[in-house]
Amino acid sequence: MLFIAARRTSSAGLLMLSHLSQAVWADWIWFPEGHGWADLTNRDGKVYPKLPDLWVSIPITICFLFVRQIFERTVASPLASLLGVHDKKRVCAPPNPVLEAFFCRTSKHPTQTSIESLSKKTGCSVRQVQRWFRQRRNQGRPSKLKKFQEASWRFTFYLLAFFAGLAALVDKPWFYDLKLMWEDFPKMPLLPSQYWYYMIELGFYLSLVVSVASDVKRKDFKEQVIHHVATIALISFSWLVNYIRAGTLIMLVHDASDYLMESAKMFNYAGWRKTCNFIFTMFAVVFIITRLVILPFWIIHTTLVYPLSLYKPFIGFYFFNGLMCVLQVLQIFWAALILRMVVKFLPGNVRSTTFNCPLSLYSLNGHTPLNNNHRKRD
Numbered sequence: 001m002l003f004i005a006a007r008r009t010s011s012a013g014l015l016m017l018s019h020l021s022q023a024v025w026a027d028w029i030w031f032p033e034g035h036g037w038a039d040l041t042n043r044d045g046k047v048y049p050k051l052p053d054l055w056v057s058i059p060i061t062i063c064f065l066f067v068r069q070i071f072e073r074t075v076a077s078p079l080a081s082l083l084g085v086h087d088k089k090r091v092c093a094p095p096n097p098v099l100e101a102f103f104c105r106t107s108k109h110p111t112q113t114s115i116e117s118l119s120k121k122t123g124c125s126v127r128q129v130q131r132w133f134r135q136r137r138n139q140g141r142p143s144k145l146k147k148f149q150e151a152s153w154r155f156t157f158y159l160l161a162f163f164a165g166l167a168a169l170v171d172k173p174w175f176y177d178l179k180l181m182w183e184d185f186p187k188m189p190l191l192p193s194q195y196w197y198y199m200i201e202l203g204f205y206l207s208l209v210v211s212v213a214s215d216v217k218r219k220d221f222k223e224q225v226i227h228h229v230a231t232i233a234l235i236s237f238s239w240l241v242n243y244i245r246a247g248t249l250i251m252l253v254h255d256a257s258d259y260l261m262e263s264a265k266m267f268n269y270a271g272w273r274k275t276c277n278f279i280f281t282m283f284a285v286v287f288i289i290t291r292l293v294i295l296p297f298w299i300i301h302t303t304l305v306y307p308l309s310l311y312k313p314f315i316g317f318y319f320f321n322g323l324m325c326v327l328q329v330l331q332i333f334w335a336a337l338i339l340r341m342v343v344k345f346l347p348g349n350v351r352s353t354t355f356n357c358p359l360s361l362y363s364l365n366g367h368t369p370l371n372n373n374h375r376k377r378d
Helices: 002-024 051-083 097-105 112-122 126-140 144-169 178-182 192-211 221-240 244-270 273-304 315-344
Strands: none
Touching: 051 144, 051 192, 051 221, 051 244, 097 112, 097 126, 112 126, 144 192, 144 244, 178 244, 178 273, 192 221, 192 244, 221 244, 221 315, 244 273, 273 315
């Protein structure tokens, strides 16, 4: 009897899961009226995207993590030495259980009242307590070499990804006439170049999520994580419902400026102030054009406004464009920081000689501040 009852319970659970799956993947949710998953069935030698295809990104992610370790040791480190990236010798804070406990459990930046209280508990002077916390904070900060290695890795990927994406799209008609990205939707056959462009981009962003805990932590950590998650969701969803033409254009626009930012950071860590400022200016111009002009007024307009003239809106339509709006809000956030930093070294600005901006600036994917107050000159 117990066995029969268990089988009935198991069958009821499977039936419930089956109904839930059918409800979640219903055609009317993800496709416009009159279309559905049947349209993405391979036929007549034409291949269409499938959910299992996304599993390919997992081994690609592992490969990226492995190759990154080799790259940082065999390429980035010698390049850092060649460009003159050197770390200053850090003075470690002397062992002090009371101060260490406060540092780990309460705050890394104690208030004046806390410093005076700790001074009494430890028998150290106020100045000694302040010096201990300063040394302890510096002790835990990532080295300049580690920052250079991360920047050079991302620079290499973004540069290769941008030109690979450009090569894959430059001969496509929808690259010049964006409305063609919806021609025959969703019955648009998958091209090999689109397949690999998607899998490699998805694998790379998954590798960033995996390594985010061990990478240099940015002050825009939350925005960085939101961006990665939104990007992965956007890539995955656009693959599932065959928004691939739009997806490849969006990825290309994002890759267009990132390699400039990473190269500016590399020269910043090397102390090449003039080179860094020049590249950063180029990055700012490209970022504004691609993220605040092309993306919202061309691409998002074509994904949000133009489709309404072809079919009625559906849930998948709102989901895709909702993710696009999340990314666009982040673009505006980063653009504001970029413009504020550009103002710091415009001609006539008193502080332009050092370009030492108090604002921590981050570009897309989370970038470190460009602080070029160095002695070295180009």
